[in-house]
Amino acid sequence: MSNRIDPDRPLLAVLIDADNISAKHAKDIYDEITKIGEPALRRVYGDWSKEEIKGWKDPIHELGLVARQETANTTGKNATDIGLVIDAMDILHSGKLNTFVIVSSDSDYTALVNRLREDGREVIVIGNAKANDALKNVCNRFVQIENLSTKSEGTTATKAKSKQDLNQAYQLICNAISRCETEEEWVSLSAIGKNLRAMRPDFDPRTYGFAKLSGLVKAMPRLQFANKDNHPRVKIKN
Structure with a gap:
């Protein structure tokens, strides 16, 4: 240390x-x-x-x-x-x-x-x-x-989550996107993360089986993820 x-x-x-x-x-x-x-x-x-x-x-x-x-x-x-x-x-x-x-x-x-x-x-x-x-x-x-567990049974990020869990996460992310002050379709991932924390201080992608928010977003077919000029962005598919 x-x-x-x-x-x-x-x-x-x-x-x-x-x-x-x-x-x-x-x-x-x-x-x-x-x-x-x-x-x-x-x-x-x-x-x-x-x-x-x-x-x-x-x-x-x-x-x-x-x-x-x-x-x-x-x-x-x-x-x-x-x-x-x-x-x-x-x-x-x-x-x-x-x-x-x-x-x-x-x-x-x-x-x-x-x-x-x-x-x-x-x-x-x-x-x-x-x-x-x-x-x-x-x-x-x-x-x-x-x-946070790193014990032998595996971390939360490796555990399978139910469809209901991911549905809940999808609704939260959509709400976070709607709170972003922009008229563009694409919204920055960092802005979504900030809104999620403001809405739900206990929000954590690890709860849903993913180490990072980007991984959780990519797992949702109704959301589109792109890395534009090293700036991760997300939009809701039409």
Whole structure:
């Protein structure tokens, strides 16, 4: 891992709820985060006296995470949530980092995400597909952990998807195309991608079995894909 910081990559504040996310996903999650930007701050929160989160011990050292001890003083209260939220607000007010990555499926963070976005910060949440829609919809982008798996059973991008799944994706892409402000038939793929994220923060071509949006588009017979002057474009066939 290089210690040099690329000035063109966003600096990220990465906050991980170890009580909510299994350590077996740590490497996949970290690899995804490094695709998004530079994890300048990387903290993982939990009560490390709990046996069920001891699996985080190795990832903490391997990935250079900073472990924060959050001890619950009262039964039934989640000290991890509170500690993570307090740190997030401190980071927000420091003004040093503009992009937050919260790794959790806990809908209790919905208010935090909303507050960060009110201050103009970009918030990416990485969590399980079963996460509450309120959490998924309030962030700029929601990444499903199930789409990150590199285990032996194969990645999501290699799994066959049903006709119904692809139909749903087709409708979403058509809606994204209709939102593009152009009178031309051809629409840039990047503009479609931005509209898809705005409509559905949890949209990810990997959910439908494709590593990239271009692959998903090419698999749809009612859409036409072309690479014009190194600018991928799409149109709905007549």
